[in-house]
Amino acid sequence: MSKEAIRVLVTGAAGQIGYALVPMVARGIMLGPDQPVILHMLDIPPAAEALNGVKMELVDAAFPILKGVVATTDVVEACTGVNVAVMVGGFPRKEGMERKDVMSKNVSIYKAQASALEKHAAPNCKVTTHQLHGFLLRFICLIGSNSYFAIRSQVVVVANPANTNALILKEYAPSIPEKNITCLTRLDHNRALGQISERLKLQVSDVKNVIIWGNHSSTQYPDVNHATVKTSSGEKPVRQLVADDTWLNSEFITTVQQRGAAIIKARKFSSALSAASSACDHIRNWVLGTPEGTWVSMGVYSDGSYNVPKGLIYSFPVTCKNGEWSIVQGLSIDEFSRKKLDLTAQELSEEKTLAYSCLS
Incomplete structure (x- = not known):
């Protein structure tokens, strides 16, 4: 019996890391070569045309385990039914900005994202964060149940500073167990x-x-x-x-x-x-x-x-x-x-x- 497809959300999918990540997911590098996936890709309206271009390339690549692609600028459509969510997008440090200014901007983002995870993620949601030189913010959330993984859900967060952002996430998503929050090093x-x-x-x-x-x-x-x-x-x-x-x-x-x-x-x-x-x-x-x-x-x-x-x-x-x-x-x-x-x-x-x- 074939496995049920996992719905994977990648936000900021038209950006550099999203563009590098989605073919890896579609090829089975993340979840396994025999695990079917449906990619949900989200980006901001100004990137809609580029996002559609990424979708065209995914279709053209003819990945055997890729069972569908949703490309949208609507967050509700993007998040509906997903098992894995990869949120990319944050506030980069700009010239003249102090460390606390960048921290404050990204803390605000994490508060909002954590509140969303608190409301919509699975009870056993797992979280990991990773700093990418202050340029990007990403969340990866495996939501739902799949016996193939022996876990119910998993989340990966990428932002500057990664370790500390995970603490903020936990502060505003208290139902996520500490064991399920990690930082990508x-x-x-x-x-x-x-x-x-x-x-x-x-x-x-x-x-x-x-x-x-x-x-x-x-x-x-x-x-x-x-x-x-x-x-x-x-x-x-x-x-x-x-x-x-x-x-x-x-x-x-x-x-x-x-x-x-x-x-x-x-x-x-x-x-x-x-x-x-x-x-x-x-x-x-x-x-x-x-x-x-x-x-x-x-x-x-x-x-x-x-x-x-x-x-x-x-x-x-x-x-x-x-x-x-x-x-x-x-x-x-x-x-x-x-x-x-x-x-x-x-x-x-x-x-x-x-x-x-x-x-x-």
Whole structure:
């Protein structure tokens, strides 16, 4: 018996990330190659013509699992019956704007979106956020029930600052369980894997268990202390094979932290392709699970693990099974790493204070 189609909403679908994301969804990269989908695409009226062009391309691509396309500027039509909603659109930082000004604008957006999720999302709605250099805001919400995923619903939010915006979302959508709110740091995780594979001149699939700790910002800590590489003689520690602690503790970290800015400088646009791909990776692992012995990085509600203050959304190493994530426990933290973990936690605490001041 064929599976029932999942209705996937992508807002801002005519934009760069939407344009990169919708073919990935239609090809089955996010939800699986045998899961039929119906794409609902929403954008603002000035983008209606471009949106229709995206729809034309989706039809022309003849994706086998794509069972229908709705392209609209009407939010009610776009949201009706959807199982997955990807909301893209936010307030970018402009010249002369202070950090608090941007925070205030996006806090207002999150308040409104959270209220909508509170009213219309499924009771078990899951949320994840991701910052994309302050340019875009995205929500992905899996709403409804489907036994194929072993979960009832899931939400992904993208905005600047991602971790803190998730806290605001939770504030105005209190019925969404804390366990269901996450922050997308998979893009940073994948960037770290890519840097190691290039350094060692091997397949990226041979590298596993890097960690992104903390905030999706320039204070994040890409950590390879527990990462390994598959070799012909078994798994070897990344530090042993790289054999250059100076590079791993300096250039490697700053390259991952500043990769987005480097791409903007090179392309003159943000990293839409890798962001869309990472969003698919995040959802796929959360829903379908992580391979045995492998973890990924996700920003989740801190329970105090690794002495991270409770109540922050902080990126940890996690494993996923049956639609649930669990923080990997028992990893050793050296003095260098401890300082990095504390620094990014301090920034998140300051962001939280600033964001909540914007709520008043």
